[in-house]
Amino acid sequence: xxxxxxxxxxxxxxxxxxxxxxxxxxxxxxxxxxxxxxxxxxxxxxxxxxxxxxxxxxxxxxxxxxxxxxxxxxxxxxxxxxxxxxxxxxxxxxxxxxxxxxxxxxxxxxxxxxxxxxxxxxxxxxxxxxxxxxxxxxxxxxxxxxxxxxxxxxxxxxxxxxxxxxxxxxxxxxxxxxxxxxxxxxxxxxxxxxxxxxxxxxxxxxxxxxxxxxxxxxxxxxxxxxxxxxxxxxxxxxxxxxxxxxxxxxxxxxxxxxxxxxxxxxx
Amino acid sequence: xxxxxxxxxxxxxxxxxxxxxxxxxxxxxxxxxxxxxxxxxxxxxxxxxxxxxxxxxxxxxxxxxxxxxxxxxxxxxxxxxxxxxxxxxxxxxxxxxxxxxxxxxxxxxxxxxxxxxxxxxxxxxxxxxxxxxxxxxxxxxxxxxxxxxxxxxxxxxxxxxxxxxxxxxxxxxxxxxxxxxxxxxxxxxxxxxxxxxxxxxxxxxxxxxxxxxxxxxxxxxxxxxxxxxxxxxxxxxxxxxxxxxxxxxxxxxxxxxxxxx
Numbered sequence: 001x002x003x004x005x006x007x008x009x010x011x012x013x014x015x016x017x018x019x020x021x022x023x024x025x026x027x028x029x030x031x032x033x034x035x036x037x038x039x040x041x042x043x044x045x046x047x048x049x050x051x052x053x054x055x056x057x058x059x060x061x062x063x064x065x066x067x068x069x070x071x072x073x074x075x076x077x078x079x080x081x082x083x084x085x086x087x088x089x090x091x092x093x094x095x096x097x098x099x100x101x102x103x104x105x106x107x108x109x110x111x112x113x114x115x116x117x118x119x120x121x122x123x124x125x126x127x128x129x130x131x132x133x134x135x136x137x138x139x140x141x142x143x144x145x146x147x148x149x150x151x152x153x154x155x156x157x158x159x160x161x162x163x164x165x166x167x168x169x170x171x172x173x174x175x176x177x178x179x180x181x182x183x184x185x186x187x188x189x190x191x192x193x194x195x196x197x198x199x200x201x202x203x204x205x206x207x208x209x210x211x212x213x214x215x216x217x218x219x220x221x222x223x224x225x226x227x228x229x230x231x232x233x234x235x236x237x238x239x240x241x242x243x244x245x246x247x248x249x250x251x252x253x254x255x256x257x258x259x260x261x262x263x264x265x266x267x
Numbered sequence: 268x269x270x271x272x273x274x275x276x277x278x279x280x281x282x283x284x285x286x287x288x289x290x291x292x293x294x295x296x297x298x299x300x301x302x303x304x305x306x307x308x309x310x311x312x313x314x315x316x317x318x319x320x321x322x323x324x325x326x327x328x329x330x331x332x333x334x335x336x337x338x339x340x341x342x343x344x345x346x347x348x349x350x351x352x353x354x355x356x357x358x359x360x361x362x363x364x365x366x367x368x369x370x371x372x373x374x375x376x377x378x379x380x381x382x383x384x385x386x387x388x389x390x391x392x393x394x395x396x397x398x399x400x401x402x403x404x405x406x407x408x409x410x411x412x413x414x415x416x417x418x419x420x421x422x423x424x425x426x427x428x429x430x431x432x433x434x435x436x437x438x439x440x441x442x443x444x445x446x447x448x449x450x451x452x453x454x455x456x457x458x459x460x461x462x463x464x465x466x467x468x469x470x471x472x473x474x475x476x477x478x479x480x481x482x483x484x485x486x487x488x489x490x491x492x493x494x495x496x497x498x499x500x501x502x503x504x505x506x507x508x509x510x511x512x513x514x515x516x517x518x519x520x521x522x523x524x525x526x527x528x
Contacts, residue, residue, distance in 0.1 A: 024445030031452040042463040177297035189308045
């Protein structure tokens, strides 16, 4: 435990070593929220309007909520892993006395911690500038379910990222391509981080719910907003737990096969 | 003659990027599929949003889709032409930019247009078809079509100015990756008509960081919503932007230290 705490602290220091990179990354996140804020305030120019089951306060809570939840879910240092596999530097880690997944989970946790802290500040600043009407959930059961869904989502994104990363063992030239397609495009859209998924027709939503992606952002925010009856909240959490177990098994199998075919090319 | 020389240089420089990309089937397929999915998802979002709300800032579904298609056309074309900007940082931090400066051609031309992106090139023809398809539903006149084509070219001129500015900032700050991505994020503000933004942001996006002039104004011109004086103002802003970016580039060159070489 002590060595992982050290990894956490070192990783945190490394984030501060590239301050400009970090600041620019945060600026980009704020810009995404600003675009979404203006889009939805235009749609809800009439404050009494309800569209796609959202009133103005709920949609703006969704938009502002994505600042914090994106920071917690999507921030990760393990984005560098595919590059390490394709360059052969994964070898350096395999000979160290530590669990490889635990190492990256700890580094991701440090990145999430830092981004979470900044996202809270950004949330405060943007809320002070725009003064949006926000929805505050007061039902303790929903708040607990929201917290549980966030914890599960964090595990889920970690497993999904490493499954996508595993492809690099067999196709090294896809080190960045795989991340681009699955983590930047598919995950961002299907998680509901760019726009809420319930603007799509019911058939599309059903298809989306057959994937693990909505459980990353969309589902936790739906829980917070109280848009789902509580029994469905519980079944949603159960499904995301099942996804976590199933994908963990797939990852374990893929990773072990990948390590067998790993040749440390470039070393 | 000088233009012919640069066309030949452009072809020779870019064929070395285009052919290997075509041979890397996986890379080509993954990035192409990624770009298509992003296009379809955002298009789908706008389509279903407008199906639910009927209008966005006073624009109907076809108009909103046309704004989006114009954004994608200018964005994709500028990505195709100026992809080399994304590869500029290693030249600066390794000092190998020295070798570019020594060549008998404009170093700006080399680092701005030296690495065209074939994946974007593949997506341009279907995009032009979609622009034509949705544009024709807006009942444009010959004059508004001419304005649109000229203003799209002006948009590409503005995109060039932005990319030159990013390159110049790269020389001064050694930071390219995030600067160019912030440009992309700012550009994405025009995925929707800039009328959705309140003042002073709308004014900033029209005149100071002229994303609106680059993307929204061409689309509005086709809809007959821009006067001839507005078109002239767009060109003026395009010319001023390219002039200022070139001045900034020349200034940045004086700050290049050739470190690590």
